[in-house]
Amino acid sequence: MSNNDKPSFTDISTIGEFGLISQLTDNKVSVQPSTIKSIGDDAAIIRNEQECTVVCTDMLVEGIHFDLMYTPLKHLGYKAVVVNLSDIYAMNAEPKQITVSVAISSKYSVEAMQELYDGIYTACKFYNVDLVGGDTTSSPRGMVISVTAVGQANQQDIVYRNGAKKGDIICVTGDLGAAYLGLQILEREKQIFLEHPGVQPELEPSQYLIERQLKPEAQRGAIAYFRKEQIIPTSMIDISDGLASEIMHICSKSGVGAFIEESKVPIHPDSEKTAIDFKLDPITCALHGGEDFELLFTIDEKDLNKIRYMPEVFIIGEIVDAADGIKLHTSGGNIHEITAQGWNHFRQ
Ligand code: ADP
Ligand code: MG
Numbered sequence: 001m002s003n004n005d006k007p008s009f010t011d012i013s014t015i016g017e018f019g020l021i022s023q024l025t026d027n028k029v030s031v032q033p034s035t036i037k038s039i040g041d042d043a044a045i046i047r048n049e050q051e052c053t054v055v056c057t058d059m060l061v062e063g064i065h066f067d068l069m070y071t072p073l074k075h076l077g078y079k080a081v082v083v084n085l086s087d088i089y090a091m092n093a094e095p096k097q098i099t100v101s102v103a104i105s106s107k108y109s110v111e112a113m114q115e116l117y118d119g120i121y122t123a124c125k126f127y128n129v130d131l132v133g134g135d136t137t138s139s140p141r142g143m144v145i146s147v148t149a150v151g152q153a154n155q156q157d158i159v160y161r162n163g164a165k166k167g168d169i170i171c172v173t174g175d176l177g178a179a180y181l182g183l184q185i186l187e188r189e190k191q192i193f194l195e196h197p198g199v200q201p202e203l204e205p206s207q208y209l210i211e212r213q214l215k216p217e218a219q220r221g222a223i224a225y226f227r228k229e230q231i232i233p234t235s236m237i238d239i240s241d242g243l244a245s246e247i248m249h250i251c252s253k254s255g256v257g258a259f260i261e262e263s264k265v266p267i268h269p270d271s272e273k274t275a276i277d278f279k280l281d282p283i284t285c286a287l288h289g290g291e292d293f294e295l296l297f298t299i300d301e302k303d304l305n306k307i308r309y310m311p312e313v314f315i316i317g318e319i320v321d322a323a324d325g326i327k328l329h330t331s332g333g334n335i336h337e338i339t340a341q342g343w344n345h346f347r348q
Contacts (some may be wrong), residue, residue, distance in 0.1 A: 010110040018138050020110060026116040030130045032096045037132075040087065044132035046097055046150060052158060054093040054151040058083050064140035069193075070186040073112055075214045076145070077119025084149035084241070085127050086218040086293045090238040091160075092226060093153035097132045098124065101146040103139035117143075120150065127220060137306060157232060159297070164235040164254035168298040169318040173219045176243055176265040177282060180289025181188050181274045182213030208270045216293040221312065229306045236297035244287040244338045246296045257324040258340065260317035263331045287328075287338065 012020055019061055023056040025039045037045035046053075060066055060080055068076075081098060100120055104113070124131050129149070131336055189201040219238075226232065235254055237246045243265065247258050267282045276283040299307055307313055326338045 007111050008109075011106070011112070012045070012108065013106075015110060015255050020113060020259035021136055023110065025131065027129065028121070030132075031128055031335055032130050032172070034096050035130045035317055036127055037131060037179075039133055039251065043224050044099070046096050046132070048152065050154075051152040052155050052160070054088055054091050054153055055148065056084055056087040056289055057146060057148040058087070058329075059144065059146040061144050067113045067186075067190070068143075069190050072119075073115040074119035074122070077116040077121075077124045078146045078215060079119075080315050081120055081129075081149075082293065085123075085129070085220075085239040086216075087238070088149050088151035089218050089220060089223045090224060090236050090295060091151070091153065091155050092102055092150040092236060095127060095129050095149050095151040096160045097130045097150045099132060099148045100134040101136070101148075102134070103137050103144040105143070106137050106139065107145075108143065113178075114141040121326035127218065131195065140299050147169075153302065159236040160253070161234050161235055161237050161250050162253035162255075163233075164250050164256050164298040164319045165300075166256060166319055166321055167301055168234050169203045169226050169301060169304060169307070170247070170258060170260065170296070170317040170319060171307060172239070172243070172266065172294050172296050172316055173222045174292065174294040174314075175271065176208050176239065176269050176287075176294065177271045177289045177293050178276065179216060179291035180211035180213075180242075180285050181271050181278070182209035182211070182282075183291070184278055184280075185209060185274065202214030206270070206274065208268065211273060213291065216291065217291055222295050222310070225310050229310075231264060231303050233299050236295055239292045239294045239296055240290055242288040242290040242297065243287075245290075245336065245340055248261060248340060250296070250298065251319075251322070251326050254319075255322055257320045257322050258326045258338075259318055259320055259324070259325075262315040264314060266314045266316075283330075332344060 030038050036047050047126050066076055085095045185206045235250050237249055239246050251258050262283050265286050267286050271280045274287050328336045328338050
């Protein structure tokens, strides 16, 4: 935002907590039949019928999880919702409702909160979920946002981390490493701006990577495809911390090992190029970058034909015995153990 385009600043104290809540949430119509009571009473009511309730929460702290120097509040609101929906999809469940709790310092105006909620409601609309409640309080410094998502699934459809078995095929739903590289670009441009405030950031050529960082999406299409094709993955997890960490979770919970083919791991051409610009190895970014919010899942071999026609899927490896470890077959023909902190492990 340039200086001559200053947004108006209405102090929240002029309308108060209740005024803020109603300004942010009034006149919204619920879309989920299971939403019986939304915002406006002591608690929301969700009717569950025969299904299981799936619940998850994520908290985002300013200065730790987000930097408002390069994160527009609208994107922050959107992402805060998406990261939670991603966890619900990772259980092969359908998200239905969310609650949003915020702690804010006096530096945030009503307009700033409105922007945050624009992003939150944009995500709600896109993913067909209702915002049914939350809490609003003050903080001595900065902002904290906590989103809780509620989903539903038939008990027999739920996919855990612990079901992978030898011979299963390992798949991911999209390219990896881009969100991490987007963050590197934003951090680089922030440093340049701090040192030379007059310099305009060079973000245009990196649009794809920056969007992967600032506006990630949850993989609702994958879950819809599983339902349509009657596929139930044997295990699943969303990629928030990087492929290495997530495959290790699946393997440790399932008591198995894994072979991953480096050449099969999807990496976007922009990620390849930018990794090299930063003197990073693209596969290292894919393994350890995180925040891509793709799904990593395993399927029984018999479902291979069904998965072949999935619109966005990449087969990257195979589940093996625990004794065979968790290994990466590199494009150069070497075999490396995958570890949690593997920076610069792979090529000397
Ligand atoms: P209580 O005093 O019972 O905690 P509040 O006054 O905090 O109630 O909240 C009133 C209503 O507004 C409740 O339905 C609550 O879930 C909702 N609400 C409060 N803060 C938020 C928020 N930040 N986002 C969405 N809903 C909120
Ligand atoms: Mg309250």
